[in-house]
Amino acid sequence: xxxxxxxxxxxxxxxxxxxxxxxxxxxxxxxxxxxxxxxxxxxxxxxxxxxxxxxxxxxxxxxxxxxxxxxxxxxxxxxxxxxxxxxxxxxxxxxxxxxxxxxxxx
Numbered sequence: 001x002x003x004x005x006x007x008x009x010x011x012x013x014x015x016x017x018x019x020x021x022x023x024x025x026x027x028x029x030x031x032x033x034x035x036x037x038x039x040x041x042x043x044x045x046x047x048x049x050x051x052x053x054x055x056x057x058x059x060x061x062x063x064x065x066x067x068x069x070x071x072x073x074x075x076x077x078x079x080x081x082x083x084x085x086x087x088x089x090x091x092x093x094x095x096x097x098x099x100x101x102x103x104x105x106x
Contacts, residue, residue: 002042002080003068003077003080003081003084004042004043004044004045004084005041005042006042006068007042007045007065007068008040008042009040009042010064010065010066010067010068011036011039011040011065012040014065015036015040015058018057018059020057020058022036022037022040025054025057025058028053028057029053029054029057030053031050035050045084047094047097048094048097048098048100048101051101062101062104063105085098
């Protein structure tokens with residue numbers, strides 16, 4: 001199982017726990033419902049801004065979305081993170097947002 005899929009499952013779990021449909025969650029954070037669906041199925045990861053909105057709307061901590069019940073090794077998790085970060089090579093703004101997020105949780 002990869003990180004995006006695990007994250008998506010956690011998002012779905014907390015959305016349902018709050019009694020929200022994908023449509024209502026999308027409305028509350030200001031995105032299209034297909035964005036929520038794509039995140040929950042592991043196709044995409046939310047932007048830093050939308051991640052902040054998700055945490056606020058769902059009334060959870062960032063760490064709640066990143067606690068995975070999987071058998072991934074630390075090495076596999078690190079490899080997956082590096083793969084995701086490599087897609088930001090030319091996007092300094094997104095790289096800085098990720099760096100700031102990581103600094104905020106360590």
